[in-house]
Amino acid sequence: MTVTLVGFDADDTLWHSESHFVVTEERFQALVRPWSEPGDTAAHLLDRERQNLEVFGYGVKGFTLSMIETALELSDNTIPQAAISQIILWGKEMMRHPVDLLPGARQVVLEVSAQYQTVLITKGDLFHQESKVAESGLADHFDRVEILTEKTPDQYRNVLGRCGGVRPDNFVMVGNSMRSDVLPVVEMGGRGIHVPHEHLWGHEEVAEPQQSEGWWTIEKLADLPDMLAGFDSAPHT
Amino acid sequence: MTVTLVGFDADDTLWHSESHFVVTEERFQALVRPWSEPGDTAAHLLDRERQNLEVFGYGVKGFTLSMIETALELSDNTIPQAAISQIILWGKEMMRHPVDLLPGARQVVLEVSAQYQTVLITKGDLFHQESKVAESGLADHFDRVEILTEKTPDQYRNVLGRCGGVRPDNFVMVGNSMRSDVLPVVEMGGRGIHVPHEHLWGHEEVAEPQQSEGWWTIEKLADLPDMLAGFDSAPHT
Numbered sequence: 378m379t380v381t382l383v384g385f386d387a388d389d390t391l392w393h394s395e396s397h398f399v400v401t402e403e404r405f406q407a408l409v410r411p412w413s414e415p416g417d418t419a420a421h422l423l424d425r426e427r428q429n430l431e432v433f434g435y436g437v438k439g440f441t442l443s444m445i446e447t448a449l450e451l452s453d454n455t456i457p458q459a460a461i462s463q464i465i466l467w468g469k470e471m472m473r474h475p476v477d478l479l480p481g482a483r484q485v486v487l488e489v490s491a492q493y494q495t496v497l498i499t500k501g502d503l504f505h506q507e508s509k510v511a512e513s514g515l516a517d518h519f520d521r522v523e524i525l526t527e528k529t530p531d532q533y534r535n536v537l538g539r540c541g542g543v544r545p546d547n548f549v550m551v552g553n554s555m556r557s558d559v560l561p562v563v564e565m566g567g568r569g570i571h572v573p574h575e576h577l578w579g580h581e582e583v584a585e586p587q588q589s590e591g592w593w594t595i596e597k598l599a600d601l602p603d604m605l606a607g608f609d610s611a612p613h614t
Numbered sequence: 615m616t617v618t619l620v621g622f623d624a625d626d627t628l629w630h631s632e633s634h635f636v637v638t639e640e641r642f643q644a645l646v647r648p649w650s651e652p653g654d655t656a657a658h659l660l661d662r663e664r665q666n667l668e669v670f671g672y673g674v675k676g677f678t679l680s681m682i683e684t685a686l687e688l689s690d691n692t693i694p695q696a697a698i699s700q701i702i703l704w705g706k707e708m709m710r711h712p713v714d715l716l717p718g719a720r721q722v723v724l725e726v727s728a729q730y731q732t733v734l735i736t737k738g739d740l741f742h743q744e745s746k747v748a749e750s751g752l753a754d755h756f757d758r759v760e761i762l763t764e765k766t767p768d769q770y771r772n773v774l775g776r777c778g779g780v781r782p783d784n785f786v787m788v789g790n791s792m793r794s795d796v797l798p799v800v801e802m803g804g805r806g807i808h809v810p811h812e813h814l815w816g817h818e819e820v821a822e823p824q825q826s827e828g829w830w831t832i833e834k835l836a837d838l839p840d841m842l843a844g845f846d847s848a849p850h851t
Contacts, residue, residue: 434740435741438676438679439675441679442679445698449699454694454695454699458686458693461682461698468679502671503671503739503740504671504673504763
């Protein structure tokens with residue numbers, strides 16, 4: 378089917394995100410090292426984050442609160458109070474971190490948006506995502522920007538509706554997360570293109586996906602235009 | 615001018631919000647009472663919140679982080695660590711608090727949306743606002759739901775664009791905050807209806823507004839349908 382609408386994920390597809398969490402988490406592991414081995418700290422923090430997702434949602438503010446809780450729990454409320462201030466400062470640093478575009482991101486967005494309707498589809502904290510979209514300098518190249526609380530098949534269907542009623546089989550979604558960018562799109566009848574990134578948050582990991590059709594992997598974002606051109610010249614895929 | 619689109623604010627216009635902050639803040643003042651008088655605590659917290667707005671945006675998670683910072687600052691890092699856990703639990707309670715509709719809210723939304731195009735326009739945390747909109751049971755009565763990071767004249771203009779290009783003079787916005795719901799709408803050429811609520815966050819307070827035209831005050835939300843009918847029968851106002 379012809380492609381008319383291309384969706385781009387943002388965090389770790391167009392710009393760095395998880396690497397900032399990784400750096401902060403390493404500092405955090407060092408901070409609580411007197412009470413917990415780094416491996417145990419990582420496991421406890423991920424567990425705490427997962428429990429907190431349903432009350433706080435995605436994003437840096439919830440991550441910061443999860444680090445504070447983890448520090449208090451692992452130290453049995455004995456960690457010095459100044460360490461809590463330190464964690465909050467890290468959270469603010471993350472919120473204020475400049476947007477670093479990934480290699481080729483600007484070029485690919487320009488090239489693809491010259492040829493297709495495009496939509497930026499990201500999830501998480503509205504305030505932080507809007508700031509990053511604005512700072513990226515890419516916002517004007519997208520026909521729409523959609524910031525969602527969760528990337529489910531239903532949420533993708535709603536986005537297609539707001540994009541003027543695009544049919545799922547005319548939609549291709551590009552992103553680094555199988556769980557958020559690829560599988561839910563395939564489930565609702567669209568196509569997914571997976572661009573793996575060096576870092577993937579534990580919560581986004583999926584076992585080897587059962588679903589083998591409807592999605593493709595490209596090594597780097599710069600391979601996207603050729604991939605899309607291939608779809609258009611092969612109407613039966 | 616005829617009214618074609620009516621915008622409703624949500625927090626403290628359709629459902630209680632600030633009262634949950636007020637209750638939590640009273641508990642917080644008691645918690646840090648060994649180090650600070652309630653009045654000083656309130657002033658310090660508001661100041662901290664205002665400084666943090668530009669890095670965290672609006673919402674409960676930023677408020678929770680501001681309370682933690684305030685507690686550490688006022689106690690010079692001597693507040694017991696368990697108090698920090700307590701503050702985080704209050705944050706979670708606020709996030710999970712059931713939606714309490716204000717008197718008449720459901721009836722007025724039903725009545726107005728039967729006659730006009732309607733849009734719910736709220737600001738703050740995407741995750742929390744979406745949860746509240748869903749839980750309110752009112753979402754289906756609005757033609758659109760818009761969750762913004764800030765309510766500025768530009769943001770209102772964008773909303774009118776997304777509502778199909780409604781002209782400002784065909785738009786009326788209803789809400790409890792002069793600063794967010796009334797003045798920016800009047801500034802961009804729309805009309806505002808102010809419905810005062812018992813509690814108003816310090817940050818939303820404005821000095822007596824200079825702008826005296828283009829907005830009206832009603833005592834309670836139930837007076838809205840008559841107010842709107844008045845606009846339609848007086849085309850020159």
